[in-house]
Amino acid sequence: MTSDCPLLPVIGGDLRVPLVTGGDARYVNLDYAASTPALESVATHLNEVLPLYASVHRGAGYASQVSTAAYEHARRLVGAFLGARTDDAVIFTRNTTDSLKLLASAVPGETVLLDIEHHANLLPWMEHAARVVPAAGTLEESLRLVDSELAARPASLVTVTGASNVTGETLPLRRLATIAHRHGARLAVDGAQLVPHRRVDLAFDGVDYLAFSGHKTYAPFGAGVLVGRRDWLDVAPPYLRGGGAVTTVTLDGADWRTGPARHEAGSPNVLGVVALARAIRALDELDPGAWHDHESALRERLVSGLEQLPGVRVHRLFSDSVDPVGVVSFTVEGADSRLVASYLSAEWGIGLRDGKFCAHPLLSRLGIAQPALRASFGLGSSDADVEALIAALAAFLGEGPAWRYEQIDGQWNVVDDPRPRPEWAPEPEPGSSSFGCAA
Structure with missing residues (x-):
């Protein structure tokens, strides 16, 4: 089986970017x-x-x-695509993190x-009553x-997690649902x-709640989703308190709606939701x-190519995992991943x-003390992307960098970077790229 061409065309698929060594190259995302x-x-x-964009509901x-x-x-499209039950709630949020915090x-x-777990499915639970079970070396255990x-x-x-954002390994949702429901x-x-x-x-799988993001589902316009059983959500404190979430308001209190409106106060991200729906429609039309x-x-091909390079280690959670998705993390022995x-x-x-x-606890479990590297791909990817990465890593191992780099606030920066930037994209502040979960 080969993947010579992208499965669906994406914006930026033919983007060319400047190189510090001169000229340009097709951007490999x-x-x-x-x-x-x-x-x-x-x-x-x-x-x-866009010409018909306006406020909704009122x-x-x-x-x-x-x-x-x-x-x-x-x-309705999102619910149908995910096989939601007829009485499930589909609530639009900002992203997966927002959805899980709401839940x-x-x-x-x-x-x-x-x-x-990713921090999005770890930190919100730490604020509530949570028990963490250390995973074993096998999925079965x-x-x-x-x-x-x-x-x-x-x-x-x-x-x-449905699929690890570090290793791409998937978990058997139907078996997990059976275990949970039995207890x-x-x-x-x-x-x-x-x-x-x-x-x-x-x-079909018996999943009660699912959270995901549009920006990871080919609609990077800032919409998230929480879909699942309504009963807990209908009696939970309103996630956002404002217009649209109420039926009546007095100076003494408010009567709160049930259903998605209870948690979607204010003006929602209409364009983000519409974009997500169109992406879902495209995914629904794909041959599975x-x-x-x-x-x-x-x-x-990527895992095989990486494992043939000296000193490159591909990371896995479980020795018996099956059907991983397009996410592969690895380290290069003796080299700073950054x-x-x-x-x-x-x-x-x-x-x-x-x-x-x-996913700091996960990397600790894998024995990774320093930052690692992660290659991930999807519908817009092709064999050429994978081959480019393997060739570039082989060149790094054989010859090292051709340009000079310096470390500032833990990040490696190009010295005297000659690459031009668009007028609307200013130079980043030193150390600004380290914001988030890099360390």
């Missing part, structure tokens, strides 16, 4: 796990929608009515999770540990890295087998991620 590029169909649709004007219809239609505020009891934890002490919810708990899934790579069916085979072929990432960008036009990927 291997940072899909952070934010995917927009599908061309999404960008085209957004331009069609406007009598034609544009407002059209925007409201598009916004609510998006809710954490609604759970009436303790939560159980593994220690392999890890499932047994969750089962034993729930048998020893019941909980209201089990929350897990009277529900299952929530951080789907940020799963939904962009695999079809999900909440009703072709989608799976495209990414599997790219991952197989320098390697800067070199790949400046001298080869390759963009990937370096750091700890907002």
